[in-house]
Amino acid sequence: MSASEVTAARPGLPLAGLGRRAGWWVVRYGPAALVLAAFVLLWNWYAGVAPGEGRLLPTPAQVVTALGDDWNIIQPALLVTLGSAGRGLAYGAAVAAAFAVLAVAVPPLRRPIARQLTIVFCLPLAAIAPLLFLVLELPGPHVALAAISVVFPIYISLAQGLTARHEEWEDLRAVTGGGRGRYFCSVQIPASTRELLVAARIALPTAVLGTTLAEYFGGARGIGVLMINSLAQLNAPRAYALGIVITLVCALSFALVELVARALPWTEELTR
Amino acid sequence: MDHSLDIAVADVCKTFATAAGPVEALTDVSFTVPAGGFVSLVGPSGSGKSTLLRSLASLETPTSGTISLGGSTPRQRVRAHELGMAFQDSALLPWRSVQRNIAFAREMAGLPKDKEYVDELIELVGLRGFEKSRPAQLSGGMRQRVSIARALVTRPKLLLLDEPFGALDEMLREKLNLELQRIWMHEGITTVMVTHSVAEAVLLSDAIVVMSARPGRVVEIVDVPFARPRDAELLGSDEFFRLCARVSDVLRSAEASAAPGGGGADVGV
Amino acid sequence: MSQATTTGAAGTTTTGRVRRSRAGATGTARSQSDRPLRLLATELLAGIGPLLVLMLLWQVVYLTLPENQFLRGPLEAVEFAVSGENVGELAAALLSTFTMLLAGYLIAVLVALTLASVVTASAAMARAIMPLAVVLGVVPVIVITPVVIMLVGRGPATSITVCVMITFFSCFISIVSGMRSAARGIDDLAAVLGGSGWRRLVSVRLPSSVPGLISASKLALPASLSGVILTEYIATGEGIGTFINLARANYRYVDMWGGIFVVVLLSVLAYSLLGFLEVWLGDRYVVRRSSR
Numbered sequence: 001m002s003a004s005e006v007t008a009a010r011p012g013l014p015l016a017g018l019g020r021r022a023g024w025w026v027v028r029y030g031p032a033a034l035v036l037a038a039f040v041l042l043w044n045w046y047a048g049v050a051p052g053e054g055r056l057l058p059t060p061a062q063v064v065t066a067l068g069d070d071w072n073i074i075q076p077a078l079l080v081t082l083g084s085a086g087r088g089l090a091y092g093a094a095v096a097a098a099f100a101v102l103a104v105a106v107p108p109l110r111r112p113i114a115r116q117l118t119i120v121f122c123l124p125l126a127a128i129a130p131l132l133f134l135v136l137e138l139p140g141p142h143v144a145l146a147a148i149s150v151v152f153p154i155y156i157s158l159a160q161g162l163t164a165r166h167e168e169w170e171d172l173r174a175v176t177g178g179g180r181g182r183y184f185c186s187v188q189i190p191a192s193t194r195e196l197l198v199a200a201r202i203a204l205p206t207a208v209l210g211t212t213l214a215e216y217f218g219g220a221r222g223i224g225v226l227m228i229n230s231l232a233q234l235n236a237p238r239a240y241a242l243g244i245v246i247t248l249v250c251a252l253s254f255a256l257v258e259l260v261a262r263a264l265p266w267t268e269e270l271t272r
Numbered sequence: 273m274d275h276s277l278d279i280a281v282a283d284v285c286k287t288f289a290t291a292a293g294p295v296e297a298l299t300d301v302s303f304t305v306p307a308g309g310f311v312s313l314v315g316p317s318g319s320g321k322s323t324l325l326r327s328l329a330s331l332e333t334p335t336s337g338t339i340s341l342g343g344s345t346p347r348q349r350v351r352a353h354e355l356g357m358a359f360q361d362s363a364l365l366p367w368r369s370v371q372r373n374i375a376f377a378r379e380m381a382g383l384p385k386d387k388e389y390v391d392e393l394i395e396l397v398g399l400r401g402f403e404k405s406r407p408a409q410l411s412g413g414m415r416q417r418v419s420i421a422r423a424l425v426t427r428p429k430l431l432l433l434d435e436p437f438g439a440l441d442e443m444l445r446e447k448l449n450l451e452l453q454r455i456w457m458h459e460g461i462t463t464v465m466v467t468h469s470v471a472e473a474v475l476l477s478d479a480i481v482v483m484s485a486r487p488g489r490v491v492e493i494v495d496v497p498f499a500r501p502r503d504a505e506l507l508g509s510d511e512f513f514r515l516c517a518r519v520s521d522v523l524r525s526a527e528a529s530a531a532p533g534g535g536g537a538d539v540g541v
Numbered sequence: 542m543s544q545a546t547t548t549g550a551a552g553t554t555t556t557g558r559v560r561r562s563r564a565g566a567t568g569t570a571r572s573q574s575d576r577p578l579r580l581l582a583t584e585l586l587a588g589i590g591p592l593l594v595l596m597l598l599w600q601v602v603y604l605t606l607p608e609n610q611f612l613r614g615p616l617e618a619v620e621f622a623v624s625g626e627n628v629g630e631l632a633a634a635l636l637s638t639f640t641m642l643l644a645g646y647l648i649a650v651l652v653a654l655t656l657a658s659v660v661t662a663s664a665a666m667a668r669a670i671m672p673l674a675v676v677l678g679v680v681p682v683i684v685i686t687p688v689v690i691m692l693v694g695r696g697p698a699t700s701i702t703v704c705v706m707i708t709f710f711s712c713f714i715s716i717v718s719g720m721r722s723a724a725r726g727i728d729d730l731a732a733v734l735g736g737s738g739w740r741r742l743v744s745v746r747l748p749s750s751v752p753g754l755i756s757a758s759k760l761a762l763p764a765s766l767s768g769v770i771l772t773e774y775i776a777t778g779e780g781i782g783t784f785i786n787l788a789r790a791n792y793r794y795v796d797m798w799g800g801i802f803v804v805v806l807l808s809v810l811a812y813s814l815l816g817f818l819e820v821w822l823g824d825r826y827v828v829r830r831s832s833r
């Protein structure tokens with residue numbers, strides 16, 4: 001067969017490097033920016049023509065104004081909510097950790113425990129919330145719902161991290177004659193940092209949401225209570241402002257865990 | 273063979289836009305393949321050999337230059353359902369049996385069902401008895417056989433193989449190489465194969481297009497003179513080894529002359 | 542009950558399953574999908590068993606705690622659910638809630654499938670739509686409910702909309718990643734063969750999205766049900782959410798415990814059913830990377 005050989009080296013195409021690069025940015029992020037802008041404009045337009053003179057849908061500007069004006073009301077409520085959520089998170093994490101230790105100590109119990117906690121995950125929280133208000137004193141229900149909602153995700157991550165097999169390291173332990181307890185503390189626990197961070201990333205916002213949900217069903221103070229009151233008073237700008245605050249709190253907790261993960265370089269794969 | 277396509281690649285350049293600015297994947301690539309020929313593309317990663325193959329398949333469009341497949345553009349050949357392709361990841365549909373995975377290519381091409389030919393190909397690639405098996409029940413080598421049968425089932429006039437055996441171990445790869453040669457000689461289809469393995473390229477090809485990285489260009493085209501059918505005996509011969517060494521030398525010098533920070537040497541003999 | 546929980550749990554359970562099936566012989570996976578009834582029974586038992594344990598604990602707590610005017614035992618709750626005097630009311634409330642849930646799911650899945658088909662067919666559409674979907678998907682479930690109440694009002698449409706909003710985002714993301722991940726090579730092959738966009742959608746992308754869709758539906762179930770119940774409680778005045786709260790307000794504590802018991806039971810059953818579909822279809826539809 002004949003194969004012609006042509007290897008003439010020609011300088012690269014004449015490129016206006018910067019212009020090309022800007023073009024890439026436009027192609028890559030242009031459509032998203034357009035759609036997001038269109039979304040805000042559409043919201044702004046519809047808020048103007050929607051019935052109810054802004055009681056149902058405020059303009060983005062009204063929401064931002066409400067956020068600024070009502071901050072002195074929102075901030076203490078937020079602190080109350082975060083307090084309850086924090087306590088709930090602590091209780092939930094303690095319960096989850098206890099189960100995880102049990103799972104590590106008694107392997108046959110792993111599946112039953114996971115199944116049992118899956119049921120807890122299955123519970124429609126809004127259905128059991130009223131029950132908590134009968135049984136517990138305020139702010140007990142707010143704390144309890146946060147705790148209930150974090151047990152399952154924390155347990156799953158912890159159990160996965162603490163029961164993961166690292167066969168090469170285990171062989172190394174056996175060969176060097178190291179103790180099992182020591183292996184657990186110096187290999188197994190550090191090796192599960194990644195799972196711990198996954199647990200934190202899920203559990204932090206979940207706890208806040210659990211508390212807020214409970215506050216919808218009753219309470220004296222808190223961001224959820226404020227939301228229900230705003231709904232009742234048809235104070236839409238404040239309701240939307242509260243929605244943004246809750247969303248931002250969740251997003252911030254994500255970012256916080258991400259920062260911690262960055263500080264621990266061996267957990268790089270976390271960014272999923 | 274008259275039902276195969278000859279290939280003429282002339283002055284093909286391909287530039288990709290990325291966040292870090294444009295990247296030249298291919299620079300002035302030219303070569304020809306006669307109808308019924310077997311050509312391999314080898315080169316370090318970043319040499320654009322996959323981009324070149326994808327351009328032949330019209331999955332990429334060259335920034336400049338022309339590709340002629342039997343006098344038509346790749347896109348025209350694709351519209352006429354005249355190309356067949358197989359990948360390193362066998363890319364089978366997990367919910368379909370072997371038989372239906374092979375038939376998938378005819379469905380996609382909008383060709384009428386041809387059960388006899390599907391069965392013939394199953395026989396040809398040595399999968400008789402596994403017609404009803406699902407991909408999950410097959411070994412990696414068997415999946416690649418399905419993938420090759422699927423590439424052939426539309427009776428293509430050009431076969432494009434993107435590292436078809438790249439994920440297999442050495443022994444299995446050698447076995448499938450010899451089987452691929454048998455199938456190729458039986459069907460007489462012009463074939464272009466991208467590979468990392470110099471031995472595989474030397475064993476199968478009429479000519480090897482050696483490429484260098486950053487920018488991707490053709491360094492040399494090495495003719496492979498061995499008579500066919502080539503067999504396991506050839507694999508152990510001195511002449512085979514010498515030709516492999518020569519191709520490896522060309523590769524190495526291509527890498528040395530490439531821009532600093534060039535790709536890793538992931539080419540095995 | 543946020544999407545955060547949903548996706549996180551999705552990740553953990555999926556990897557768990559993959560690990561298990563890799564560890565075990567392929568034979569077990571095959572026999573599972575070949576005997577669907579047996580698999581269904583296993584999944585249902587795995588749901589009901591822990592529920593019985595929960596009821597046992599409930600009974601123990603009921604017996605050990607001192608007399609409490611609010612507390613009712615599991616036997617009373619079950620008895621009410623079977624033959625209580627307000628059982629007709631309970632059935633109507635449940636029917637209403639689960640109709641909303643089902644309608645919401647169907648709409649969410651249809652919209653998600655359509656939009657995912659568009660997004661996977663065109664890179665430009667993906668760049669335009671995905672970021673907005675991700676941004677809106679971050680909005681927590683409990684924020685969605687008040688917003689929908691304000692926008693849609695206080696009718697049945699509100700419950701359905703809440704359910705759609707909660708289910709849609711997780712389903713959409715899963716469907717898109719299923720359609721994309723399943724078979725990049727397949728898609729290239731289809732293009733080389735000159736296959737039309739429609740054929741590629743029907744034969745490749747839609748089937749590839751099945752496992753992700755089922756998993757996402759399963760994991761979104763508690764949140765969606767919770768969202769519907771919350772909406773009923775705050776806004777619509779119908780369904781099981783209202784039933785439970787009216788029972789509480791009117792001191793009909795047996796009704797309340799019975800209602801909660803039944804809704805949890807149904808939630809567990811639906812979850813187990815979707816779990817069964819997940820395993821059964823997963824064996825068929827999950828793409829396994831070629832082994833080396």
